[in-house]
Amino acid sequence: MAANTVLNYLPRKSMVHELTGTTKLAFFLLFTFASMITYDTRVLIGLMVISFAAFRVSHIKLREVRFMLVFMLVFLILNDVFIYLFNPEQGVEIYGTRHVIATLFWRYTITWEQLFYTFNISLKYFVALPIAILFISATNPSEFAASLNKIGVSYRVGYSVSIALRYIPDIQRDYHSISQAQQARGVELGKKEKLLARMKNSVNILLPLILSSLARIDTISNAMELRGFGKKSKRTWYVQRPFSRNDYLVLAFGVLILVLSLVITFWDGNRFYNPFV
Amino acid sequence: MNTPIISFRDFTFQYRAQARPTLYNINLDIYPGEKILIAGPSGSGKSTLASCVNGLIPFSYPGESTGQLFVDGMEAKKESIFQLSKSVGTVLQDPDGQFIGLTVAEDIAFALENDCVPQAEMHTATKRAAALVDVENHLGYAPHELSGGQKQRVSLAGVMVDDVKILLFDEPLANLDPAAGKQTIELIDRIQKETDTTVLIIEHRLEDVLWRSVDRIVLMDEGRIAADLRPDELLSGDLLTRTGIREPLYLTALKYAGVDVTPEKKPAHPETLVLDEKDQELVRSWFHSVQAPPPPAAQAPLLEVRGLNFGYTKDRTTLRDISFSIRKGEMVSIVGRNGAGKSTLSKLICGFETPDSGSVFLDGRDISDDNIRTRARRIGYVMQNPNQMISKTMIFDEVALGLVQSGLKPDEVRARVEDTLKICGLYPFRNWPVSALSFGQKKRVTIASVLALGPEIIILDEPTAGQDFRHYTEIMEFLRDLNAQGVTVLMITHDMHLMLEYTPRALVFSSGSLIADKSAAEVLCDSDLVERAALKETSLFTLATRCGIEPPEQFVQRFIDYDREVREHGC
Numbered sequence: 001m002a003a004n005t006v007l008n009y010l011p012r013k014s015m016v017h018e019l020t021g022t023t024k025l026a027f028f029l030l031f032t033f034a035s036m037i038t039y040d041t042r043v044l045i046g047l048m049v050i051s052f053a054a055f056r057v058s059h060i061k062l063r064e065v066r067f068m069l070v071f072m073l074v075f076l077i078l079n080d081v082f083i084y085l086f087n088p089e090q091g092v093e094i095y096g097t098r099h100v101i102a103t104l105f106w107r108y109t110i111t112w113e114q115l116f117y118t119f120n121i122s123l124k125y126f127v128a129l130p131i132a133i134l135f136i137s138a139t140n141p142s143e144f145a146a147s148l149n150k151i152g153v154s155y156r157v158g159y160s161v162s163i164a165l166r167y168i169p170d171i172q173r174d175y176h177s178i179s180q181a182q183q184a185r186g187v188e189l190g191k192k193e194k195l196l197a198r199m200k201n202s203v204n205i206l207l208p209l210i211l212s213s214l215a216r217i218d219t220i221s222n223a224m225e226l227r228g229f230g231k232k233s234k235r236t237w238y239v240q241r242p243f244s245r246n247d248y249l250v251l252a253f254g255v256l257i258l259v260l261s262l263v264i265t266f267w268d269g270n271r272f273y274n275p276f277v
Numbered sequence: 278m279n280t281p282i283i284s285f286r287d288f289t290f291q292y293r294a295q296a297r298p299t300l301y302n303i304n305l306d307i308y309p310g311e312k313i314l315i316a317g318p319s320g321s322g323k324s325t326l327a328s329c330v331n332g333l334i335p336f337s338y339p340g341e342s343t344g345q346l347f348v349d350g351m352e353a354k355k356e357s358i359f360q361l362s363k364s365v366g367t368v369l370q371d372p373d374g375q376f377i378g379l380t381v382a383e384d385i386a387f388a389l390e391n392d393c394v395p396q397a398e399m400h401t402a403t404k405r406a407a408a409l410v411d412v413e414n415h416l417g418y419a420p421h422e423l424s425g426g427q428k429q430r431v432s433l434a435g436v437m438v439d440d441v442k443i444l445l446f447d448e449p450l451a452n453l454d455p456a457a458g459k460q461t462i463e464l465i466d467r468i469q470k471e472t473d474t475t476v477l478i479i480e481h482r483l484e485d486v487l488w489r490s491v492d493r494i495v496l497m498d499e500g501r502i503a504a505d506l507r508p509d510e511l512l513s514g515d516l517l518t519r520t521g522i523r524e525p526l527y528l529t530a531l532k533y534a535g536v537d538v539t540p541e542k543k544p545a546h547p548e549t550l551v552l553d554e555k556d557q558e559l560v561r562s563w564f565h566s567v568q569a570p571p572p573p574a575a576q577a578p579l580l581e582v583r584g585l586n587f588g589y590t591k592d593r594t595t596l597r598d599i600s601f602s603i604r605k606g607e608m609v610s611i612v613g614r615n616g617a618g619k620s621t622l623s624k625l626i627c628g629f630e631t632p633d634s635g636s637v638f639l640d641g642r643d644i645s646d647d648n649i650r651t652r653a654r655r656i657g658y659v660m661q662n663p664n665q666m667i668s669k670t671m672i673f674d675e676v677a678l679g680l681v682q683s684g685l686k687p688d689e690v691r692a693r694v695e696d697t698l699k700i701c702g703l704y705p706f707r708n709w710p711v712s713a714l715s716f717g718q719k720k721r722v723t724i725a726s727v728l729a730l731g732p733e734i735i736i737l738d739e740p741t742a743g744q745d746f747r748h749y750t751e752i753m754e755f756l757r758d759l760n761a762q763g764v765t766v767l768m769i770t771h772d773m774h775l776m777l778e779y780t781p782r783a784l785v786f787s788s789g790s791l792i793a794d795k796s797a798a799e800v801l802c803d804s805d806l807v808e809r810a811a812l813k814e815t816s817l818f819t820l821a822t823r824c825g826i827e828p829p830e831q832f833v834q835r836f837i838d839y840d841r842e843v844r845e846h847g848c
Contacts, residue, residue, distance in 0.1 A: 142379045169421065170373070174665065177660065178665050180629040181658060181665065182668065183629075183649040183653070184727075185678055185730065186678075186679040186730065203668075204668040206668075207670075208665050208668050211664050212665050219369065219371055219375060220377065222333060223369055223374065223375035224387075226333065226358065226362050226367045227377070227391065227435060228362050228388050228391035229387070231357075231359040231391055232393055235390045236389070236395060236396060236399065238383045238399055240396065
């Protein structure tokens with residue numbers, strides 16, 4: 001019964017949902033590439049506006065993806081903190097000037113350059129993640145395999161991913177019932193038990209879970225072969241949709257974004273926008 | 278009708294990992310448009326025979342074969358599984374496991390996708406196949422939104438999109454409730470008539486398959502064909518009983534009554550069986566001659582459920598106001614269609630889930646506050662699939678698991694485990710690895726591991742699912758012995774025979790409510806109840822009505838009592 005997965009498809013009527021999976025995947029890759037390469041603040045802010053706008057258009061609500069957002073913020077904070085701990089002068093090295101705000105202790109000083117660098121790093125998260133979340137929650141899982149295949153990934157690989165997604169809820173259910181049966185035999189697994197005992201005893205769930213999953217794999221692979229999976233080097237897809245005008249527009253837009261951000265970023269021969277000189 | 282579509286010639290097959298062949302010198306011709314039932318006990322080679330036809334052998338299960346096998350004009354071992362799958366459509370046993378797509382439509386279209394069929398054509402073909410099996414209104418559904426019967430229909434549509442000439446069903450009834458099983462048999466019959474395909478059904482549940490006519494029954498036994506006859510001929514002899522296949526109950530009843538069953542009586546269907554006045558009189562006088570055994574003395578209530586309500590989510594109730602009481606030493610079955618709340622009930626009794634209201638009493642004490650482990654000392658729970666319960670590699674360790682956890686001293690654990698193993702007939706195997714056991718023996722190990730904790734009640738989920746008659750009898754007689762030693766037994770089951778033969782009382786569930794609590798014989802003679810709970814009327818009821826015996830449930834009960842006598846004393 002516990003079939004809620006962390007990342008799932010949220011069907012909606014929106015422009016983003018109506019794009020084909022292939023478009024979404026390609027746009028996601030182009031956009032991510034653009035945001036990974038640049039540290040130019042102007043470009044990043046521009047990309048963030050696009051990213052937020054796309055999220056808005058998709059009609060997906062923030063609370064529906066709350067888990068991912070919290071996860072991302074925690075990661076972001078960890079990232080910023082560790083950059084500072086390992087190299088508090090990173091910003092100074094990059095921007096070539098040093099404006100100290102305060103000195104904490106030993107080598108840890110706070111500089112405008114470091115703050116600006118941290119700001120840029122955080123900005124990158126806010127640029128890339130809404131698009132990533134959007135790609136996952138606005139792409140029909142059925143279309144996922146098809147779109148991977150379309151951009152050149154073997155359909156066998158694409159289908160494995162899709163089958164894995166399909167079986168996650170089943171395996172969760174298995175896990176749940178195996179755990180209950182183990183508890184009924186006195187194995188400490190319940191929420192009220194001690195953490196250490198629970199960890200140790202969860203080994204008891206593994207063997208039955210692995211065995212029953214292997215049995216599942218055997219059945220599914222037989223069923224797939226009996227229906228001709230892997231016969232040809234290509235296959236067609238039931239759910240694949242033809243490209244519409246919007247798909248071409250979005251793809252063109254994606255390429256434009258990448259080119260523009262590369263041009264603006266490298267115009268002055270530096271990946272960083274430097275407000276300090 | 279002249280050239281066979283499937284033809285085995287002196288065909289012998291041996292799996293690579295086995296010391297002896299699984300099939301010996303099979304000679305069998307199947308003609309286009311025939312409908313064949315392949316019956317036989319577990320291990321008789323019937324599934325192997327099917328795997329040779331659809332190409333899983335040697336593609337997935339390698340081995341050596343001699344002789345020849347022709348399928349639709351191809352020599353099977355020279356063709357690939359893909360080539361064969363164009364001619365042979367296989368519907369596997371497990372409706373969940375073979376559901377490949379994320380939705381009904383994608384699952385049906387799977388074979389077409391693999392064949393690179395253009396999308397527009399694929400959509401039309403999918404709709405046509407879906408309409409053939411009545412799932413055209415469910416095309417967008419995900420597998421978990423479908424019932425077992427519907428999933429099976431989708432699998433069937435998934436092979437029908439290919440215009441196959443042969444349809445192969447591997448134990449199609451194993452995972453369905455009785456009513457869904459009946460519908461499956463009707464569907465297979467209809468499809469075969471509409472499309473003129475050749476149909477092979479592998480099943481050991483003969484009576485259920487014979488709900489609709491088949492042309493021939495091929496009876497397998499120890500890798501050989503023991504009989505290849507028309508149903509009427511096969512049912513008149515005693516070959517079935519000798520190979521360990523259960524003959525239809527109405528025929529056993531007729532034989533007890535002294536009626537001579539001959540092919541001319543057309544014994545394949547209880548409704549159309551020829552019964553003259555003399556035969557009917559024989560049945561009636563047998564009924565009057567058998568004495569009903571005295572009812573057992575009533576014991577004190579052990580388990581009581583009062584006003585139980587439960588829902589997994591707020592807006593959906595799974596169980597509504599359930600109240601009943603189980604007496605000490607009873608053996609009771611819990612029946613009803615999938616999703617009626619049977620498994621949920623057992624979860625509430627064991628404490629896996631907490632009821633929204635109502636309570637469970639054990640020996641008159643409210644156990645609502647007891648946790649799973651405390652309850653487990655008195656109420657044991659055995660899952661349907663033993664592979665989901667067994668977590669140790671050695672039998673001894675598996676049975677000892679619960680005792681070790683309870684902190685008993687090692688020598689006490691040893692003594693109790695050995696006692697339990699003796700009761701369960703597993704003592705000789707105590708140092709064996711679990712993997713060396715058969716499915717039925719594994720089931721026994723799981724029962725033993727629960728019994729070791731010394732519960733007064735055990736709840737079993739589908740104790741005999743997928744077992745042939747011999748293993749079924751083995752498991753059930755074992756449970757009956759336990760019951761005789763004082764353990765109260767509750768069983769969730771889809772098996773109408775089990776319910777009739779082993780449990781005097783049945784609790785019937787339908788969409789979350791307890792709709793009947795009476796004797797198994799009464800339940801199966803009540804057409805309205807049978808309909809509401811997706812059960813299946815017993816053929817004994819049909820026989821009793823046809824012989825004008827009133828009330829029919831008494832006839833059913835007499836038969837069960839008499840049959841038990843016969844099987845115990847072998848008279």
